[in-house]
Amino acid sequence: MFLPRQTKRGSILSILRLFGAALAVLALTSVVFSPNALAKPVAASIVVDAETGEVLSRSNADAVTYPASLTKMMTLYLLFDALDAGTIKLSDRITFSKNAASEPATNMNVQAGDTISVETAILAMVVRSANDVSTAVGERLGGTESAFARMMTAKARQLGMSNTTYRNANGLPNPGQMTTARDQATLGIALLRDHPKYYGYFGRNSFVYRGNTYGGHNRVMKKFAGADGIKTGYIRAAGFNLVSSAERNGRRLVGVVLGGTSAPIRDKQMVALLTDGFKTRQGIGDVLVAKAPGSAAPVKQAPMVAANDDGAPAGGQDTGAQDDGDMDAVVASTLVPTPKPATRQEDSIGTTIATMASVSLAPAVAKPDTQDVATVWSPENQFGIQVGAYSKFKPAQKAAERATKAVPTLLSDARIVIDRGNSNIYRARVFGLSKTDADAACKKLKAKQTDCLVVKSDSTIAQSVQ
Template sequence: MLRSLAGGLGWILPRFRLPVRIVAVLALVSMAVLALGSPEAYAKPVAASIIVDAETGEVLSRSNADTLTYPASLTKMMTLYMLFDAIDSGKVSLTDKITFSANAAGEPATNLNAKPGYTIQVETAILALVIRSANDVATAVGEHLGGSEKEFARMMTAKARALGMKNTTFRNAHGLPNADQRTTARDMAVLGVALLRDHPDYYDYFSRSKFSYRGVSYATHNRVLRKFTGADGMKTGYIRASGFNLVTSAHRDGRRLVGVVLGGSSAASRDKHMIDLMAKAFKIQQGTGDVLVAKAPGSAGPAKAIAVAAAAPAAQPATYDDSVAVAALAPVVKPATQEELDDLDTATTLAAMTSVSLASAQAKPDDQAVANVWDGQDRFYGVQVGAYSKYNPAQKAAQKATATVPNLLADARIVIDQSKTGNGGSLYRARVFGLTKDAAEDACVALKKKRTDCLVIQGDSNVAQTAQ
């Protein structure tokens, strides 16, 4: 065991020249992380759902609706709510420009690959949050509205409480892993209804399926828009601790429903579960006897805006283009510098160097049977379809691969792996992870028939830590 551990830490020692006391503690902490890091050591994400009538606030179905879990990129729904508030109050306009700070530009994928100093128009930022689920944009918006990411998270939490989201706490604007960032299916439904009720003028953005920024076109992650008649919004989300999340709003026969599904084992199964729940809910007239939030402002008796939205024809999603990938990108981990490591405590140092988050590994959202969303080691395979000197060509190559073999790769995870070259440049490897070994091999066979170079590779569970 110790020999294996030493081998695993071998790459760290020459690179960072850590003090002996740190190395000793690292060995002990690493053994704990290794124990926690196995597929059997992760708590299974909370499986929860709720379907509500947006006009009456009546709960039509629910399961684990009040169990705490992680919002992932559903967080961006609150970021958008705050941005809509700011637009309505005159603090910002749709044509204003938001500048990416170094902090915002450094957020991992899914992102727009923005550089410090880049700007983005507010309206484009809205589309980037809804469609691309861009983490760098979320942070830039938060900093623009709150002055700092920390202050904006405080503002988000205060707004959540005011809306009746009593079990929700925000720690960032994007939804990337944070052990203290929690929510419930019920609270996400409250937020979905609040967006409809308080900001109906902006709801159309949630039905869009494409947008462009700096010459690059991006497509939506939300496939339910084209799979379920009447669906016209809202948002997807994913991190490993939460599983695959989705909030959907749909209009049929004069009724508008809002549904939440959390903890899906895959994007496809999450979407199917949502479609099944919504289809059943539209057929029933009487719910559980529960209301969305008792005594919350505008919850059980929504404002006129909900009725107006429910009466309006469902927005028609833009034509879907399968040539653009809809999978999220996993984060590109940047090695910590020695100066940064010196400022960190031992546990954080380990996490920075090994890309293992102790907080994430220890988080147990409920008492369900332990499992990993990738169903164990058999799904830690992927394919590599090229290596490039720039990020964008690598991204496009991976996107093209997922579109070329959609039956195998459409629900996998795009990963752009960055490494330094000898001349000081970078090499970007275009990869798609989250496959079984057989699926990866089959994908390569299919891609090679399409004259695309392909290599089967084996990764690990950390490739799944991203927000979509």
């Protein structure tokens, strides 16, 4: 049966209208809810004199963000605690559970039931940033990874890391896992102070496992004279993170850079911060509170394995490190480890180690052109907006994310900063805007019944301007 011509045409036009409307809704949805509409990770930094605790420079040091693989620093701290307590030995074997073996890259590509020595596990976490190894270590020390995460958080509080919470042993994305640049500096100093005989592991740039040589991610050790550790990290929500320690003329600094836009830019930021730090003798009046006894200076010994995990001589195929889980790994294969002179001896448990006569320093490099060092607070982008203040972190984070989605044309290239400062209130803020864009964003948000306040920042803290 044929429909009248007018009815057919009307039906077709109706269908086309509906289809066009659906496309418009889909397009609007893709703009508003696209991941690209989310603001960039918070950018933060701090440089501290490791001996005195004086803060030499800081920017957003108390803004809450995600630690990414810097989480492994705490996993290692607790493993070193266990080694000192004698509850585990470097020669002991750690077994991979099904849960640990299933962790995504970066990993060691193991199977459930495989084992790894404690010493190789340390190197896998430091050099490879292996997520599966971190989980296996956490399960060994805590029984379950969740129980170990509670141990990690408890230790963080003991050390004075008041704004850090752990949910896993490796740093893979978890909305409840958070930290600040100040807390990461506290942890870096705690590792130097409380576990100096293990600090040398952080200076390793390669290790061998099952005949394969794995390269590391920490290029600052090759770019800055005196740098000898500590750890890199990356997840999309956090950006490129780095904790570095360097010693010159008997003076040791610890620097933290969080939220770098790329690994090279993050590294340049660190080099610039440490360069300025060593030129500075006087702090800014802020002292890092690290709650544990001991000295900040590490001993000049670096434990190093001379054989791989299954007893074969060091060597084998270089695997590189190109994994999706940690973008630092993309350039890891460009690192060519430089052997350091050492004399070998056997320790009490029969593990071969190399005891270095002294810490060799990388060649000095010129300070990078300041125009090449990305800064969050450029002169024209000193403003931001505040869209609420909350008693907990998650509601503040969600409020800032809703704002960036609601005004994507103005806020998609800004950065979320959940600023706690010295209070117990989490302020939901988005920074990196011009005054004009901040005013326009607040106007649009207020039209959507969202409270909004324009704020201005200096190098350390955001200040309200209205």
